[in-house]
Amino acid sequence: MSAGGACLFCSLARGDLEASVVHEDDRAVVFMDIQPLVRGHLLVVPRKHAAHLADLDPDDGAHLFRVGQLAASALRASTLRCEGVNFFLADGEAAGQDVFHVHLHVVPRHAGDGFGFRVPPDYSVKPRADLDEAAEAVRRAWLTA
Numbered sequence: 001m002s003a004g005g006a007c008l009f010c011s012l013a014r015g016d017l018e019a020s021v022v023h024e025d026d027r028a029v030v031f032m033d034i035q036p037l038v039r040g041h042l043l044v045v046p047r048k049h050a051a052h053l054a055d056l057d058p059d060d061g062a063h064l065f066r067v068g069q070l071a072a073s074a075l076r077a078s079t080l081r082c083e084g085v086n087f088f089l090a091d092g093e094a095a096g097q098d099v100f101h102v103h104l105h106v107v108p109r110h111a112g113d114g115f116g117f118r119v120p121p122d123y124s125v126k127p128r129a130d131l132d133e134a135a136e137a138v139r140r141a142w143l144t145a
Contacts, residue, residue: 009101013047022071027063030071033105037115039081040108044068051100053091054145064104071106082108086115 011017013029022042033041044067050056056064065087072085080092089107090097107115 007049008099008102009043009045009103010049013045014015014086022074022139023065023067028067030067030106037105037107038109038113040075040082042071042075042079042106044071044104044106046102051103052097053102056102061102064102068104068106074106080108081110083111084109 008017012019012031019029021129022030022032022107023030026047028044030042030044033043044061044064044066048054048057048060050060053061068087072087075082086107086109087104087106088107093100109115
C-alpha cells in the first residue's frame with residue numbers, strides 16, 4: 001500500500017476511480033494502462049490486494065494468468081496493431097514495480113513499436129557449473145518458500 005494506506009489499484013478495481021475497463025469478473029479487472037508502452041497496453045489486476053507475488057493467493061495468481069491469456073487473444077483479434085504479445089510482471093522495487101499491488105502487464109507488440117528489453121553487457125551462455133550452483137541455491141530455498 002502507498003503512504004496513507006490507499007492503494008491505487010484497489011481503488012480502480014472497486015470502481016472508485018475512472019478507468020477504461022476492458023473486462024471484469026469476481027477476481028480480476030482488466031483496464032488500459034494510463035501510461036501505455038504501446039497502444040493497447042493492458043493491466044490485469046486481482047481484486048484482492050497483494051503487494052507482492054508471495055502475498056498473492058495461488059488461485060488469484062492462476063486466474064491472473066488465465067485472464068492474461070484471454071487479454072492477449074483479445075488483443076490479437078482486435079483492430080489494434082498486434083503482431084505479438086509480451087507479459088510483464090514486476091515483483092519488488094528492484095524489478096521495476098511502482099504500484100505495490102500485483103498486476104500483469106499485457107503489451108501488444110509489433111515491429112518498430114519502440115519497446116524492448118535491454119540485456120546486461122555480460123549476457124551470454126554461462127558455464128554449467130555456474131548454472132548448477134544457482135539451481136542448487138534456488139532448490140534449497142524452494143523448500144522453505
